[in-house]
Amino acid sequence: MKAALVDDAGRLHSLLRIPTPRDGQFPGDVVVAKVAALTENYRAEYPGCAIESIGLVVPGLVDEEAGIGRMSANLGWRDYPFGEHLTRVTGLPVAFGHDVSIAGEAEMRAGAGRGLRDVVVMVIGTGIAGAVFCEGQRVRAGGYAGEIGHAEVPGGTECPCGAFGCLETIGSAGAITRRYNALSGNAAAGAKAVLTAALSGDRHAAQVWEDAVNALAFSICQLTAILGTEAVILGGGLAQAGPALVEPLQSRVESRLSFLRAPRILTTVLGQDAGLIGAGLRARDLVARP
Amino acid sequence: MKAALVDDAGRLHSLLRIPTPRDGQFPGDVVVAKVAALTENYRAEYPGCAIESIGLVVPGLVDEEAGIGRMSANLGWRDYPFGEHLTRVTGLPVAFGHDVSIAGEAEMRAGAGRGLRDVVVMVIGTGIAGAVFCEGQRVRAGGYAGEIGHAEVPGGTECPCGAFGCLETIGSAGAITRRYNALSGNAAAGAKAVLTAALSGDRHAAQVWEDAVNALAFSICQLTAILGTEAVILGGGLAQAGPALVEPLQSRVESRLSFLRAPRILTTVLGQDAGLIGAGLRARDLVARP
Numbered sequence: 265m266k267a268a269l270v271d272d273a274g275r276l277h278s279l280l281r282i283p284t285p286r287d288g289q290f291p292g293d294v295v296v297a298k299v300a301a302l303t304e305n306y307r308a309e310y311p312g313c314a315i316e317s318i319g320l321v322v323p324g325l326v327d328e329e330a331g332i333g334r335m336s337a338n339l340g341w342r343d344y345p346f347g348e349h350l351t352r353v354t355g356l357p358v359a360f361g362h363d364v365s366i367a368g369e370a371e372m373r374a375g376a377g378r379g380l381r382d383v384v385v386m387v388i389g390t391g392i393a394g395a396v397f398c399e400g401q402r403v404r405a406g407g408y409a410g411e412i413g414h415a416e417v418p419g420g421t422e423c424p425c426g427a428f429g430c431l432e433t434i435g436s437a438g439a440i441t442r443r444y445n446a447l448s449g450n451a452a453a454g455a456k457a458v459l460t461a462a463l464s465g466d467r468h469a470a471q472v473w474e475d476a477v478n479a480l481a482f483s484i485c486q487l488t489a490i491l492g493t494e495a496v497i498l499g500g501g502l503a504q505a506g507p508a509l510v511e512p513l514q515s516r517v518e519s520r521l522s523f524l525r526a527p528r529i530l531t532t533v534l535g536q537d538a539g540l541i542g543a544g545l546r547a548r549d550l551v552a553r554p
Numbered sequence: 555m556k557a558a559l560v561d562d563a564g565r566l567h568s569l570l571r572i573p574t575p576r577d578g579q580f581p582g583d584v585v586v587a588k589v590a591a592l593t594e595n596y597r598a599e600y601p602g603c604a605i606e607s608i609g610l611v612v613p614g615l616v617d618e619e620a621g622i623g624r625m626s627a628n629l630g631w632r633d634y635p636f637g638e639h640l641t642r643v644t645g646l647p648v649a650f651g652h653d654v655s656i657a658g659e660a661e662m663r664a665g666a667g668r669g670l671r672d673v674v675v676m677v678i679g680t681g682i683a684g685a686v687f688c689e690g691q692r693v694r695a696g697g698y699a700g701e702i703g704h705a706e707v708p709g710g711t712e713c714p715c716g717a718f719g720c721l722e723t724i725g726s727a728g729a730i731t732r733r734y735n736a737l738s739g740n741a742a743a744g745a746k747a748v749l750t751a752a753l754s755g756d757r758h759a760a761q762v763w764e765d766a767v768n769a770l771a772f773s774i775c776q777l778t779a780i781l782g783t784e785a786v787i788l789g790g791g792l793a794q795a796g797p798a799l800v801e802p803l804q805s806r807v808e809s810r811l812s813f814l815r816a817p818r819i820l821t822t823v824l825g826q827d828a829g830l831i832g833a834g835l836r837a838r839d840l841v842a843r844p
Contacts (some may be wrong), residue, residue: 279757298686335743342667381695382693382695382696382698382699384780394780396781397781398688398691398693398695398699399691399693399694399695401689401691401780402686403672403688403689403782404689404782405672405688405689405781405782405783405784407782408672408778408784408814408815409672409780409781409782410780410782410813411779411780411782412779412780414779414812414813414814415775415776415779415780416772416775416776416810418708423812425812425813426812426813427810427811427812427814428810447778450565482706485705485706486705486706486780487780488685488698489701489702489704489705489706490674490684490699490700490701490705490776490777490780490781491686491693491695491698491699491780491781492693492694492695492696492698492699492700492701493695494695494698520706520717520718521717522704522713522716522717523696523704523715523716524698524701524704524716524717530839
């Protein structure tokens with residue numbers, strides 16, 4: 265869980281990283297209580313500053329309009345009215361959203377997507393999630409859009425979600441680490457270590473990295489054919505590989521496409537704080553003076 | 555080429571099917587001249603009726619806002635200003651669009667998509683083209699969206715477009731016929747004959763049909779994961795197979811998906827005239843009185 269106070273100019277102050285509070289019975293309530301407590305702390309820390317609104321983004325299936333967290337497999341809530349409860353406890357208007365979607369929005373408004381219209385933001389970490397923008401508007405489909413990590417790709421394997429061949433079983437940072445360790449018998453700590461091994465000639469590492477790039481290129485070509493996507497912005501842990509990821513991915517995408525316009529592969533500008541910045545932008549929208 | 559006069563109630567009158575005029579040197583001009591001549595014919599045939607606007611839809615890559623046919627591989631034009639030239643010759647306002655996209659729009663406004671918001675219309679004939687709707691709006695991406703026939707699928711083969719594995723090399727009516735004839739040594743005239751053979755126990759026909767259904771299901775699952783598509787509307791020649799196509803496709807899509815919401819598979823209500831009806835709706839929009 266991350267939190268910050270956002271000022272008029274969009275700057276983050278007193279950024280905190282704390283463990284997400286969990287409760288088997290009241291998984292939504294403990295989050296609301298923690299956000300309320302953080303709000304009080306910021307008020308105490310900045311007595312001259314009147315906090316006007318709260319932006320809260322959560323993972324899982326989210327109904328943004330209704331302010332409801334429909335489902336989080338990891339954190340456990342079902343149909344929990346975050347917006348309503350947080351407003352009741354704090355007295356402040358609340359902008360509520362889906363974490364990856366709002367991070368994508370921030371990237372479009374203030375990051376690598378500025379000035380672009382047909383874009384997919386892919387966050388590649390343990391899993392893979394996406395935010396899809398068409399003509400500058402985010403596609404929501406009631407919260408069902410953007411599950412790019414669970415689109416099938418050749419070479420994909422059984423996925424904990426219950427389907428077979430999902431992109432995130434081969435193209436995610438988690439999959440890269442897991443597959444390399446299984447193939448090599450080593451115990452790489454993460455995808456970064458696998459990339460380092462690949463660059464120094466480890467053939468298992470090179471193979472696993474190549475498989476991931478091919479799988480990601482496959483999915484990006486699907487986006488291109490279906491949506492005419494002009495740019496794909498990579499975020500999450502894997503994007504930190506930078507050119508070692510972007511360059512082979514760009515060339516693989518271009519070589520697979522014939523007459524379709526190849527999207528540019530970009531990396532996040534806002535980085536790991538994109539969700540926080542997006543929540544701040546949304547919260548400011550609520551109280552914006554024209 | 556099809557043409558009709560559309561009345562206030564949206565009914566088609568004097569529907570014509572004629573060969574598309576072709577000219578190696580002036581491929582756009584001969585189409586404009588033909589549409590102008592048809593307009594004169596309708597005026598002569600309905601002397602009491604004041605034609606107020608023209609809707610023209612064409613294949614290929616289209617810039618609808620600018621009224622320009624960017625490219626048609628089959629018909630040969632490049633950057634031809636259909637809207638401007640047709641208005642100059644006829645004196646009428648012209649609504650110009652892409653054939654499959656406008657057929658999809660008609661299906662959304664007056665056909666199987668009424669009341670739905672996140673929909674893909676797939677026209678499956680010789681090739682496969684699509685119109686993608688998110689939150690009720692058609693995704694254009696400058697004319698690059700909807701090339702679903704050129705998204706890669708497992709089992710796909712070399713495509714005349716230059717890419718490999720395109721959906722239309724295995725899932726189109728054209729591919730079904732071609733693959734069956736190559737496998738069986740028979741000379742089926744079309745996908746309908748292949749379906750008939752499959753239903754009467756021909757194992758080559760059954761295999762080819764099964765491959766097509768699997769490929770289409772793969773692509774529909776991609777749409778679902780990326781866009782949260784709630785319904786897929788099938789049109790074109792292959793959709794005439796009706797339940798023999800829809801039922802296996804629906805069950806294949808559902809069995810491939812885990813937590814994602816399976817879209818309903820529907821067939822076109824407007825049928826082969828959807829493009830004509832959509833062109834009429836667009837032409838009426840131009841002169842609509844509030």
